[in-house]
Amino acid sequence: MSIYILLALLNGVCIGASRAINGRLAQQDGAFAASWWNHLVGFLLLSALLPMLSSSAGSGLADAPVGAYLGGVLGALFVAVNSHVLTRLGMMKTTLLVIAGQMLTGILLDRLAGIERPALAQLLGAALILAGLWLARRPAAQPATARAAAR
Template identity: 45%
Template sequence: MLGAVLIALAGGAAVGMSRSINGRLTMDRGAFTASAWNHWIGFLLLTVYVLLFHRVGMPMIADVPVFYLTGGVIGACFVVISSYVFPRIGAARSGLLIIGGQMITGLIIDLARGTAEFHIGQPVGVALILLGIYLTRYTR
């Protein structure tokens, strides 16, 4: 369990660093160009990884349900949006808003799918997220 927590924290740190770097690239080249570079470099890195460490071939695109491909579209939109907002509102506010959006959306998805039971801590947690967003936005 501790290993998974540390890996998740490292992933969060990687997202923060990536968004900051892409934010700088966005200021020089634009959000869509920054996103394109992000995805091309990521594609190349993952292709090398798959070729080196996985002996099986890539699955045929026809074998993948179309719905599963929407994750890539959503991911590309995330990179463009976050690259755009990071240099404009700062890393702390951007991070808080992004994490807040993830937590609220995750809660909605869990409740809609029936994978989480409703308890009073959930709306309280959402309220605290919204309060944190308000405090970082409207207080100095």
């Protein structure tokens, strides 16, 4: 179990780094260019790694349901929108809003699928993230020496 926790944490680090890189690229070339490069490099990397890691690389692509390709479309849209928003809101606010949106969508999808989970705990978690976002928007308190120097 601990290896999966470490992998999830590593995934979070990779997502944060990817967002920062895509945000910089979006500032230079635009959000859609950032999404294009993100997915092109990812495609090339996975195309090289998949045959080495799996004996069934590429099998079943023609048999995949149309909905299976929706993930790629949503992923490209996510990177483009995230890159666009990141340059305007900053890393922390964008990340908190994305996580809150993921939590609320997960709660909704669980409910629609009929999966009974303690919704109160899930909603409380989303509320804590939104509270963190609200606290982050407030200006930082200045030390007394800085306030005195400002007068």
